[in-house]
Every structure is written in C-alpha cells, then in structure tokens.
Amino acid sequence: MKLYHTPISPNSRRVWVALLEKKLDFELIEIHLDGDHLEPEFVAINPFHRIPVLVDDDFTVVESLAILDYLEAKYPEPAMLPKEPKDLAVVRMVEMVTVNELIPGIYPLSSEKMGWGTPEPEKIAEAKEKVHTVLTFFEGLLDDRPFFGSNDLTLAECVAGTVVPWMAWVGVPLDGYPKIQAWCDRLMSRPSWQETQVTEADLLAFATRRKKFMEKGNR
Numbered sequence: 441m442k443l444y445h446t447p448i449s450p451n452s453r454r455v456w457v458a459l460l461e462k463k464l465d466f467e468l469i470e471i472h473l474d475g476d477h478l479e480p481e482f483v484a485i486n487p488f489h490r491i492p493v494l495v496d497d498d499f500t501v502v503e504s505l506a507i508l509d510y511l512e513a514k515y516p517e518p519a520m521l522p523k524e525p526k527d528l529a530v531v532r533m534v535e536m537v538t539v540n541e542l543i544p545g546i547y548p549l550s551s552e553k554m555g556w557g558t559p560e561p562e563k564i565a566e567a568k569e570k571v572h573t574v575l576t577f578f579e580g581l582l583d584d585r586p587f588f589g590s591n592d593l594t595l596a597e598c599v600a601g602t603v604v605p606w607m608a609w610v611g612v613p614l615d616g617y618p619k620i621q622a623w624c625d626r627l628m629s630r631p632s633w634q635e636t637q638v639t640e641a642d643l644l645a646f647a648t649r650r651k652k653f654m655e656k657g658n659r
C-alpha cells in the first residue's frame with residue numbers, strides 16, 4: 441500500500457497512525473503541498489488534489505475517514521471500531537466532531553500561529569469558545585475506560601488524538617479537562633504517536649513554504 445501524505449497534516453496523520461497501529465506494510469510518499477499536489481500526476485490520483493490518498497494495488501481511496509473505514513474492513517485486527525451501539529456512536533461522534541467542528545473552528549487560532557494572518561480579536565475569542573465547547577463535550581464522553589467508548593484504541597483516537605494534543609499550542613491549554621489530558625498522555629506514550637509526531641519547527645517551516653505558495657495566488 442502507498443500513503444500519499446504530508447507529515448504535518450492531521451488529515452493524513454490519522455491514517456498514518458492507523459496503518460502503524462494495525463502493523464501493516466506501507467510506503468509513505470510525501471506531498472509538499474507547494475504546487476506538487478497540482479501536478480497532473482497527482483491530480484490523476486486525486487482529482488481534488490488533497491492528501492491523504494491510499495493506493496492499495498489497483499484501488500485508490502481519497503478522504504481520510506473513507507480510508508480508515510477501508511483499512512478497518514480489510515484488516516479487522518486489531519479491531520478499531522466497537523461493536524456495541526452506544527460505543528460505536530461515541531467513536532463516530534468523536535471522529536465527526538473533530539473534522540466538522542474542531543478543525544474548522546480552530547482555523548483563526550492555527551492560521552495566526554502559522555503566520556498566515558491576524559484575525560480580529562472577536563474571531564479569536566469565538567474560536568477559543570468553540571474549542572472549549574468541543575473539549576467539554578469530549579470530557580463528558582470519556583468514561584472510566586482509557587479510550588472513547590472502548591478499552592482499546594479506536595478510530596476516535598486516530599482522528600481526535602492527532603488534533604486535540606495541539607490545543608495548548610494554539611492557545612487553549614487542556615487545564616480543566618483532566619480526562620482529556622490523561623487520554624492525551626496515554627496516546628503520546630504510544631510508538632505510533634511518537635513515530636508520527638512533528639515538531640513546532642516542522643510546522644513553522646511548512647507554514648512558510650505554504651505562505652509563499654499562497655502569495656503567488658494559489659490555494
């Protein structure tokens with residue numbers, strides 16, 4: 441299998457972590473998002489020119505959540521989706537709230553950190569409020585088990601666990617969310633998180649490259 445990815449991207453890191461957790465053989469192909477994603481060779485693989493993309497022999501999957509489902513169905517061990525209805529719902533809620541609420545919600549905070557703009561103070565306050573709403577919701581979903589809806593790691597961790605630990609970096613420390621903090625510490629101790637972790641310097645280097653690319657009128 442080949443995973444087209446960008447190391448600093450949470451959208452692709454969630455797949456990278458799942459591949460490692462499932463102990464699968466795969467090749468990483470780095471896309472820099474500095475124009476290489478618009479080259480005809482890559483657009484032929486993903487017409488939406490986004491990473492991640494998984495290519496498994498002659499089958500191509502785009503959209504990270506579809507890739508995670510594909511991996512789970514094709515390689516069911518270790519199981520990363522619970523069977524019990526409420527637990528499954530918790531895992532799916534965490535996945536979807538992360539991609540639909542948290543990631544778009546933090547954009548003013550992350551773009552400021554990346555040096556891509558200076559959002560209005562109201563936008564910053566609004567974004568922080570949004571993060572607090574998500575964190576409060578997640579804190580309430582964690583029970584006395586170590587992971588969301590499960591005693592074992594699930595796709596909820598692959599998705600939320602590659603975003604939530606960055607909240608302090610964007611200006612929302614996890615103080616006041618003891619279960620989430622302990623959950624993050626648990627994830628950070630895993631080889632799959634350590635192997636895929638990027639540094640702040642990596643992020644800032646990417647931000648500079650990407651800014652130059654966007655300044656040329658690209659997106």
Ligand SMILES: N[C@@H](CCC(=O)N[C@@H](CS)C(=O)NCC(=O)O)C(=O)O
Nearest residue numbers: 449451489490491492503504505659
């Ligand atoms: N919904 C997609 C989002 C993927 C996405 O937006 N990836 C970004 C990097 S984080 C990208 O490839 N952007 C390049 C572009 O939009 O041209 C997924 O979950 O896979």
